[in-house]
Every structure is written in C-alpha cells, then in structure tokens.
Amino acid sequence: MRENEENGKKENVRVVSLAEARETGMPREVLISLHETEGVGRVTIATIFLYGVMKGPGSLRHTGDFLAGDWRDMGLSARQALAAEKSVRPAARERRRSRHAAGRMGAVTYLDDEYPALLREISDPPWVLYCRGRLELLQRPAIAIVGTRLATGYGRKVAEQFAEGCAGRMTVVSGLAKGIDAAAHRGAVSGACGTIAVLAGGVDRCYPPENAALYREMGMHGLLLSESPPDTILHPGLFPLRNRIIAGLSYGVVVVEAARRSGALITADLASGYNRDVFVIPGQVTSPRSLGALEYYRKGAHPALDASDIFQYYEYRLPPAARPKTGNGEASGACGEEEELRADELLVYRLILDRPSSVDELAVFSGMTFGHLHSILLSLQIKRRIEQQPGSVYHVL
Known part of the structure; x- marks a missing residue:
C-alpha cells in the first residue's frame, strides 16, 4: 500500500x-x-x-x-x-x-544543523537518519569503499589495507555487508577518522548476523547509520536506498571487487549521478569478481593503488595530514585529537562526546564496573578532556 x-x-x-x-x-x-x-x-x-x-x-x-x-x-x-x-x-x-x-540511538533530521551537508546535495536526501555511535563522524570528509559480498582473499586484504590508510585523514563509509564492506570497516574502525556503516534495516539490529562482533565494535568506536526506523522488517528494496546514502555521504566511491551485476555498481552509478567521483582498485582481468569494477574504467573511473591516490585527489578539501608525535606525546592532524587516550578512556570519552552523561548512564552504556569507571573519569579530568558539572553530569571540554 x-x-x-x-x-x-x-x-x-x-x-x-x-x-x-x-x-x-x-x-x-x-x-x-x-x-x-x-x-x-x-x-x-x-x-x-x-x-x-x-x-x-x-x-x-x-x-x-x-x-x-x-x-x-x-x-x-x-x-x-x-x-x-x-x-x-x-x-x-x-x-x-x-x-x-x-535502543541507545539518536535521530538527525533534514532540519538539523548536524545533518551532513554533502548528503543534502543529492536529489532524494533522507528526511531522518537514525544513528548509534560517534555522531561527529557525519561532519568529517568521507570516502566510500564498496565491493562484492563474495570477495576473494586478495579483495578482502586490499580493502582492509586501503581503508586503514584512508582512515588516517578521511572517514570510511560502507554498508556492513559480507566481503569487501566488512573488510573496509575492520581496516578503518581503529583509525583516527573512523568509519560509518550505513544499514538497510534499523540500527537496532545487525545484518548480516555473522557481522555481529563488527556491528558491536562499530556501535562503540564507529557510527551505525540508517534511514530505516527501529524494528523495520528488512526487505530487498531497502538496499538500493541504503546505497544512495553511502554515495551521498562521500566525496567519492572506491570499488574494490565487483562482478558485472554486483550491487556495489549500483552505488557507483548513484555516485556518478550525484556528481561524485568513482575510483577502482585494479583486480585480475580474468576474475569474474573483478570484471564489473574494471569495466568502470571505460566510464571514466580513476585508478587507485593506495590511500595516497585518494588524498592527492582531494588535497584541497582535506585538513592537513597528521604530524608525527612530538617529544611531549602531543600530535596534531585531521582526526588525531583522541589518539593519546587508552582504549577504555576513549570509549568513555566518546560516550560523553555523544551527549553529557551521569555516572549511572555511563556505567550502563560502557558495561564497566563503577570502580573502573570512576578511575577513567578521574583520568579524563586530569587530562583536561572532560569536566564534572552540577548534578554529577560529565561534559566534554
């Protein structure tokens, strides 16, 4: 109906x-x-x-x-x-x-300042985005990495390494599918600029189920994003809608491996229609899983061998590259402001960055004991990352 x-x-x-x-x-x-x-x-x-x-x-x-x-x-x-x-x-x-x-999820609407500006430029932007994780990733320069679910070992390795390199200066966007998508998220999730998984269903449910561990890690260290409301029943028509968001969030789309009828090429076609760039990582010309991607060269796609090709193409649109750490342990760069925090400190810091929280709320969201959580909060205050305000609510400085 x-x-x-x-x-x-x-x-x-x-x-x-x-x-x-x-x-x-x-x-x-x-x-x-x-x-x-x-x-x-x-x-x-x-x-x-x-x-x-x-x-x-x-x-x-x-x-x-x-x-x-x-x-x-x-x-x-x-x-x-x-x-x-x-x-x-x-x-x-x-x-x-x-x-x-x-469900520990937020909603960003087309009316909000937090809505990603690049996504507003497409012909059919979503009215509402549901999110779980690091909302600030929506405001960072992004590159999409997509490919076949039936990836070869070469494709998975290249996608992971490529995403790891890109995540130093750009947020990596993909669809949390099996194969290339999952490899790209794994490579980028620990990077300075992180990764966004755009889901076809709601952010409250993991699909496919075999990516459950990656889904949980993305909810803590990356960003889960969807146009679909919670409790949405997944059906095939939602995947092309998901693909337009992947293309719309990104400066360009990198295709790693894709057969001639691969869904990844739908994302590439959408990117071209939105006046975004398409890159292709070379694969074996004799492999059916590479033919669809390689044929995109005939449509004007740019070859990409590593992250430096992407950075060079967008140099005028990216923040300065990160500099090595100095003698006092400080670092500067596009997305490196959180790197000196331990993993448990970073988790708590990002929870507070998402929204000011009380100790009780942080204990629930982090799963930590109160003793361990208090020691982390004290450490973050000493490092001048957070402050405690009246009502025992913690805010990011």
Whole structure:
C-alpha cells in the first residue's frame, strides 16, 4: 500500500530545499513522527513540505495538533491522514523518544544543523537518519569503499589495507555487508577518522548476523547509520536506498571487487549521478569478481593503488595530514585529537562526546564496573578532556 501511494505521486514532487523546509516551521519531532508513520514515505513528506511552502512561513508549525482532515487537505489519502494524526500525538511521540533512548540511538533530521551537508546535495536526501555511535563522524570528509559480498582473499586484504590508510585523514563509509564492506570497516574502525556503516534495516539490529562482533565494535568506536526506523522488517528494496546514502555521504566511491551485476555498481552509478567521483582498485582481468569494477574504467573511473591516490585527489578539501608525535606525546592532524587516550578512556570519552552523561548512564552504556569507571573519569579530568558539572553530569571540554 505504501509503495503504491508513493509511486503515484513521485513524478509530480520536486526537491524541497533546506531553507524552504525550515521556513514552514515544521517541528523536528513531527518530521520524525511522519517518517515513522505507516503508509507515509519520502514522497508524501515532500508533498507536505511543499504544501507548507505554498501556504507561507510558519504554516506547518502546529502540525503536532493537526487532525485527519488537516492532513487530507495536504493531499494525503484517508488511510495516511488517520495514521498521521495518530502518530504525531504527544503520547505517541513520547513512546518514540523512549524507544530511541532504550535502543541507545539518536535521530538527525533534514532540519538539523548536524545533518551532513554533502548528503543534502543529492536529489532524494533522507528526511531522518537514525544513528548509534560517534555522531561527529557525519561532519568529517568521507570516502566510500564498496565491493562484492563474495570477495576473494586478495579483495578482502586490499580493502582492509586501503581503508586503514584512508582512515588516517578521511572517514570510511560502507554498508556492513559480507566481503569487501566488512573488510573496509575492520581496516578503518581503529583509525583516527573512523568509519560509518550505513544499514538497510534499523540500527537496532545487525545484518548480516555473522557481522555481529563488527556491528558491536562499530556501535562503540564507529557510527551505525540508517534511514530505516527501529524494528523495520528488512526487505530487498531497502538496499538500493541504503546505497544512495553511502554515495551521498562521500566525496567519492572506491570499488574494490565487483562482478558485472554486483550491487556495489549500483552505488557507483548513484555516485556518478550525484556528481561524485568513482575510483577502482585494479583486480585480475580474468576474475569474474573483478570484471564489473574494471569495466568502470571505460566510464571514466580513476585508478587507485593506495590511500595516497585518494588524498592527492582531494588535497584541497582535506585538513592537513597528521604530524608525527612530538617529544611531549602531543600530535596534531585531521582526526588525531583522541589518539593519546587508552582504549577504555576513549570509549568513555566518546560516550560523553555523544551527549553529557551521569555516572549511572555511563556505567550502563560502557558495561564497566563503577570502580573502573570512576578511575577513567578521574583520568579524563586530569587530562583536561572532560569536566564534572552540577548534578554529577560529565561534559566534554
């Protein structure tokens, strides 16, 4: 039902600019509610915004109080209007906030300053992104690394090494799939600039299950990201939508290994359509798992042998390269400000960086004993990374 109603409207809806969306006055909580409303999709939300643009500034400011008839006036079907009225009620919004908090996930909307600017430039940006982990990674220069799920040993090794090199100055983006994606995340997750896994389903569930350990590590040291609300039932149509986010977040897409019909080439095609760059790591010309990627050279893809090729291409857009540590242990560079912290200190620091937290909250999120946690908090205060404010709430300095 949802797909039929959306497809019927798609051709008649134009892109809504950030300025237009903000001018309507729609509250971000209402946008999240609509995004999670059964039967209401991206096209319908665009239609609602365009109705607000037509009506004038502030016309959607009180949408949290709208009844079904008000939603019908904006072009929603009877089924959609009833669902929207129920979804935006205060009680429903409160249940939604509790669900997000219980799942240790946040939400970034198209209306928020935290929304990645590069993603806003694509023709169909997601209205809401759900996230778990290091939200600051959304603001860093990013490169996507994708490839086949049926990777060779060569492909996995190259992807991991390439991602490890890139993560020194850029955040590595991929899809947490088997094969090349997983290898890229493993190579980048400990890097200074980290890695983002864009999921087809919600960030509350790991797919595929065999990447469960990597999924948990990404939630602590990287960033899990998805357009899909929590508890979304995974289906094939969500993967191309996931791929557009991978391409949209990144300066360019690096294809490691891909057969002629590989899903990784969908991401490369999307990147080309978004005016992003496509790079290909050379593979064996006789290998079916490399043919799709290698044929992209005929479409103008750039060859890439290691991370230096990527850095050279984007030198004018990247922060300065990290310098070696000095005698007093200090280092500087694109993403090196956290490197002198121990692993357990870094975990707690990133939790507080995500949002100010009490000792009780940190104990739950970190899984540490109170004694160990207190010693880490004291160490972080001595290192002038955090401070304790009234109410025993810790903030990053």
